[in-house]
Amino acid sequence: MNHFTFSILRFAAFLLSIILAGYLIIIGKPILAPLIFSAFLAFLLKPYSAWLENRLGNRMWGVIISILSMLSVIFGLILLFGMQLGKIVGNFDDISRKLNEGLQQGFRLIGNLLGMRGSQVEDWLTNNLSSWADIPTQILTSGLGSSAYVLGSILLCLIFVFFLLLYRTSFYQFLLYQFDEDARKKGGLMMRKVVKITKEYLNGLLLVILILASLNTLGLYLIGIELALFWGILGACLAIIPYIGTALGGLLPAMYALANYGFTWHPLAVIIFYIFVQSIEGNIITPKVVGKSVRINPFVAILALLIGGALWGIAGMILALPIMAVIKIFMTNVELLQPVSELFRDDLYQREDVFREKYDDDRYRILNYFRRKE
Template sequence: MKKATSRRETSTISFQRLAHFLICLSIVLYALYSGRAFFIPITYGIFFALMLQPVCRRFDDLFSSRILSVLLTLFTASAIVIGVIFFFFNQVQAILTEADDIYAGLQETLYEWAEYGGDRFGLTGEEVETYIDQAITSVSSEPLGIVSTGLSTSGVLLANFSLVMIYTFFFLLYRTAVKNFVLGQLSDDDQTEGLQTLNEVQQVAKSYLGGMGLVMLILGILNSLGLFAIGLDYYLVWGFLAAVLGIIPYIGTVIGGMLPFLFAVATTESLWQPILVIVLYVTVQFIEGNLITPKVLGGSVKINALAAIISVIIGSFFWGIAGIILAIPLLAMIRIILTHIEPLRPVALLMSDDLYEQSEQFVTTFNQSKYRISNIFSGRSSLALTPRKRLAGKVKQQVGDTDTEVIADSKPN
């Protein structure tokens, strides 16, 4: 009788824990969706601060003032971004001066192609022209529509760029205090593991920034060389525009290839150049997906394709293009955190890029009670970090350092 009562009590506790978890999760998701005007800039601020922290450390070694170091870091990053924007602005402005001629050329070429095909299907010239006018409007507006929609959904980020910079400034300035606050919420046994987790999360952000920059540079060079060989005008802007848009998973590559294809259709009289543009971008995309990105980013992100696609869809639902851009690096950081929480390690493996090779671990290594998620809701396990040794005195001292002491310390923080 006592055992039955105990089981009922355990079941009640489990149900209550699960209900509380679902309620809290619903509140968090609703807050992220309805409060995206607040969360998008602050998330980008955190992400930029993590990425720029190594640069800020370099300036910390040169100057005794952290404020000066942070300002120089933001100035350096802003100069690079403004330089890229200035380059594209000048090139796009030159293309827009020919917009009427480009549109007329696109319309004329498509008329010729459609009339040739229309004769085969018994369509009149008037029907073909009507269809082409509708097709041009749809095809030419689709990539621009996607871009404009993305800019509007992530308009909080773009319109409040100064707010993002302010967040980044203060996160860099108070990074020691924030780190100490996070570690202070953990027990002494968990603080070493917590410090390691924070370092790994920052490493992911830094590697993603450098990796994406290198990937975009390689793609821009490959695209530009290919378009130059094809004989397309403005090959630099088309090549590097596609590389920059590649930061938007899946969608960016399609847009980046569609724009130079339409430009080739509008400005060239031969059919082989537009076809070669398609062949070029498909080839470069294949090389990027199978060689460049796995080699450059594979070691830092370590997210399998299924998890990446799901995260991109969820990110687009909550935050639009801003969420799509952040989805993969944020998921990589979440995976790092989950690997340091014992009951959730199987979930981290479920996101990992070596899921296929390590699938047996679910019935071997993780086939234990402590790794079952249900234990979290039954009260048999906690979300404490994997037990490690207590913090050594030197690390404890580092945790308690003030900003001034950290700047004077030669060790990174």
């Protein structure tokens, strides 16, 4: 009869690996962040690049034309929205001031409803909100100040995309032949499945952002909010965060409307509109386009954002959720990690019995990873 004992060496090796990986992730940000961005872009461009390669009979030219096409679309969008972006940059101090006024009016109203005296509200606003409006300006200033770093990262990202697309078959073959002959077929099937689902997820996520940007912009324009395009795109990007993203995206235009129009129907209309958009996004758009199986629950999403922000700043927060979605897809296709992938699910609270019904087996228990046979 086989006996298993807990292995301190295995557990120590696991902890040491986690610490070393974390250290390498932190110091490797200048290279790893552009590389991961490039991998996601390569996933998105791969179908178009492969189509061009088949038409041209040359992979290198297919890759070059696909990257140039992407850059053309980006530059076209910049030119299309250049006037509004210029207006935003030119009036950034005024926008920041109006947002601060909106915050103050909102908190004064809340304070009055809670029965606080006017002097108490003013003191609290002075002590806590005086620097809030400076945060966007500081972000913009730091971004402009590090423009050389940003341009360098973009150039590095484009170089990585080029080589990832050009050498994609060689990279795939390298990974495939890390499996022995017996496991190669199963390993290749798993890799193809992960790649397929990842591409579908990224394409679906991009489509959701475009749909929400259109809905947000149209709704804000009809309400009469200035800079509707800017607020609409911002809200669409923030909507990547489950449940709370749309609320965060609607908070800024609501405060902006409050500062511009006061306590009229405009701020209320913005709030009602974003509640409506959030319900449509959470129940119809994202489940239909992205698929419910790869959605991340809010707890994991917020934790990923905090960790990503702590490690890599804004770049880490942008990459956090796509990385977690890819990790979840990978774990779903690895038997040993399938119970962990269940903890990522958006409908976790509806699947409380899945661990008892499906994963009550020794091969799924985490402690078994740190046991050795005697």
